[in-house]
Amino acid sequence: xxxxxxxxxxxxxxxxxxxxxxxxxxxxxxxxxxxxxxxxxxxxxxxxxxxxxxxxxxxxxxxxxxxxxxxxxxxxxxxxxxxxxxxxxxxxxxxxxxxxxxxxxxxxxxxxxxxxxxxxxxxxxxxxxxxxxxxxxxxxxxxxxxxxxxxxxxxxxxxxxxxxxxxxxxxxxxxxxxxxxxxxxxxxxxxxxxxxxxxxxxxxxxxxxxxxxxxxxxxxxxxxxxxxxxxxxxxxxxxxxxxxxxxxxx
Amino acid sequence: xxxxxxxxxxxxxxxxxxxxxxxxxxxxxxxxxxxxxxxxxxxxxxxxxxxxxxxxxxxxxxxxxxxxxxxxxxxxxxxxxxxxxxxxxxxxxxxxxxxxxxxxxxxxxxxxxxxxxxxxxxxxxxxxxxxxxxxxxxxxxxxxxxxxxxxxxxxxxxxxxxxxxxxxxxxxxxxxxxxxxxxxxxxxxxxxxxxxxxxxxxxxxxxxxxxxxxxxxxxxxxxxxxxxxxxxxxxxxxxxxxxxxxxxxx
DNA sequence: CGCAAAGTTGAGCGTCCTCAAGCAGCGTGG
DNA sequence: CCACGCTGCTTGAGGACGCTCAACTTTGCG
Numbered sequence: 001x002x003x004x005x006x007x008x009x010x011x012x013x014x015x016x017x018x019x020x021x022x023x024x025x026x027x028x029x030x031x032x033x034x035x036x037x038x039x040x041x042x043x044x045x046x047x048x049x050x051x052x053x054x055x056x057x058x059x060x061x062x063x064x065x066x067x068x069x070x071x072x073x074x075x076x077x078x079x080x081x082x083x084x085x086x087x088x089x090x091x092x093x094x095x096x097x098x099x100x101x102x103x104x105x106x107x108x109x110x111x112x113x114x115x116x117x118x119x120x121x122x123x124x125x126x127x128x129x130x131x132x133x134x135x136x137x138x139x140x141x142x143x144x145x146x147x148x149x150x151x152x153x154x155x156x157x158x159x160x161x162x163x164x165x166x167x168x169x170x171x172x173x174x175x176x177x178x179x180x181x182x183x184x185x186x187x188x189x190x191x192x193x194x195x196x197x198x199x200x201x202x203x204x205x206x207x208x209x210x211x212x213x214x215x216x217x218x219x220x221x222x223x224x225x226x227x228x229x230x231x232x233x234x235x236x237x238x239x240x241x242x243x244x245x246x247x248x249x250x
Numbered sequence: 251x252x253x254x255x256x257x258x259x260x261x262x263x264x265x266x267x268x269x270x271x272x273x274x275x276x277x278x279x280x281x282x283x284x285x286x287x288x289x290x291x292x293x294x295x296x297x298x299x300x301x302x303x304x305x306x307x308x309x310x311x312x313x314x315x316x317x318x319x320x321x322x323x324x325x326x327x328x329x330x331x332x333x334x335x336x337x338x339x340x341x342x343x344x345x346x347x348x349x350x351x352x353x354x355x356x357x358x359x360x361x362x363x364x365x366x367x368x369x370x371x372x373x374x375x376x377x378x379x380x381x382x383x384x385x386x387x388x389x390x391x392x393x394x395x396x397x398x399x400x401x402x403x404x405x406x407x408x409x410x411x412x413x414x415x416x417x418x419x420x421x422x423x424x425x426x427x428x429x430x431x432x433x434x435x436x437x438x439x440x441x442x443x444x445x446x447x448x449x450x451x452x453x454x455x456x457x458x459x460x461x462x463x464x465x466x467x468x469x470x471x472x473x474x475x476x477x478x479x480x481x482x483x484x485x486x487x488x489x490x491x492x493x494x495x496x497x498x499x500x
Numbered sequence: 501c502g503c504a505a506a507g508t509t510g511a512g513c514g515t516c517c518t519c520a521a522g523c524a525g526c527g528t529g530g
Numbered sequence: 531c532c533a534c535g536c537t538g539c540t541t542g543a544g545g546a547c548g549c550t551c552a553a554c555t556t557t558g559c560g
Contacts, residue, residue: 195402
């Protein structure tokens with residue numbers, strides 16, 4: 001009954017099987033229908049929240065791109081996540097009641113904030129809302145695991161290829177074009193995220209360009225042309241089988 | 251009112267400030283009080299669930315230790331998480347409705363399974379239960395981020411030290427002794443988890459033993475003596491500042 | 501007791517990091 | 531308008547850390 005009258009009629013099951021672009025759109029409708037949300041415009045460098053800050057709100061990316069940055073007590077700093085439209089920010093703060101990382105805008109954009117307390121109350125009344133939040137957390141966990149896997153099993157060149165592939169896929173899920181993407185991160189940030197130096201990132205991208213897996217159409221080296229996204233997967237694939245080829249020859 | 255009569259009276263706030271050992275104990279009471287749970291005994295190598303399998307249940311570790319293993323389509327395999335008493339298994343499966351990794355027992359132990367559908371219903375009625383689940387997911391996200399950070403910013407020796415430190419801390423949180431721990435993983439598994447070879451793990455542990463940060467009291471090299479857990483942190487610390495020392499001299 | 505599996509250790513090598521130099525894009529100011 | 535400096539990117543040379551391969555030792559189990 002509640003489902004039938006709500007603007008987003010999708011149950012958890014339906015959400016699973018429908019195109020992801022729709023899923024994200026309906027998520028915003030669902031939020032707007034059942035919660036008091038506040039919209040915040042941000043510019044590059046703006047901090048959505050900082051480590052140690054009290055976790056009162058969760059945030060949902062409406063537009064733009066964001067990074068989450070972990071800070072160790074010894075000063076080590078690491079980009080641990082990238083977030084686009086539909087992604088949530090702040091889950092890390094739930095357990096301890098305060099944020100465990102910084103969330104920083106990499107671009108102009110908009111985030112919606114929702115009071116966590118209010119969200120919990122609404123979730124109790126709105127199963128679809130609860131499913132939405134759980135799915136977002138679940139996706140976050142899965143994505144981080146895939147990042148770990150990339151870090152642990154791929155050589156530097158393939159890691160960059162996998163990164164670009166992931167970014168293109170994320171854009172595709174949101175109905176954006178993937179043949180021509182603009183990186184909002186410097187080589188140093190990409191390297192930090194991928195566990196390598198900025199020089200290695202640069203060399204990897206030069207290599208990918210030499211192999212015609214990507215291209216640099218304009219002057220700015222942050223504009224990357226990806227004629228065929230699957231070519232990036234194949235590049236990763238090749239690196240893996242190449243590494244395994246030597247042992248099997250023995 | 252409901253809270254007052256439930257066996258676990260802890261609100262989310264209270265759970266945050268109380269000792270973690272209690273927190274875990276009360277979590278099981280809360281589960282048992284409000285949900286139909288099934289207890290499963292497992293032995294080493296038993297699979298709690300497998301990738302691709304339908305996600306009907308979530309699982310909570312009651313005893314023993316478990317690993318989650320990611321499988322890529324190209325055959326790459328990677329241990330992406332370790333789980334002890336109180337940890338949940340299966341969050342990765344919520345978004346897509348099917349499990350995204352394998353969960354494998356590394357030891358004799360016990361897991362409790364709960365129907366995810368039933369859990370959702372109970373969460374709507376029991377705020378404390380909802381908080382419990384969210385806190386567990388949040389902790390999972392935070393832990394994985396810390397793993398990523400370790401992978402990206404630490405050299406091999408320090409990564410092993412950090413791994414042992416994390417394991418000891420996890421035991422301490424559960425009220426277990428940390429001066430004498432038994433690794434339930436082979437060097438190869440540890441290496442896979444930490445993104446290095448089994449030889450490098452072996453060398454790192456030998457190095458730690460040479461520095462008297464750990465010891466091997468018995469014959470079996472899986473029994474590790476940790477006279478002072480903070481010495482492991484200090485070893486990590488030293489590796490970080492050592493790496494930074496050279497650049498600052500320039 | 502003997503075999504298989506796991507762990508240790510060493511030597512050589514490759515990938516990636518460090519350091520350095522040069523280049524490209526871009527805003528500022530003479 | 532272009533010189534100027536600044537920041538970010540690229541490329542190269544050399545070196546170090548960790549991987550590969552191999553031999554050996556230890557442990558656990560039938």
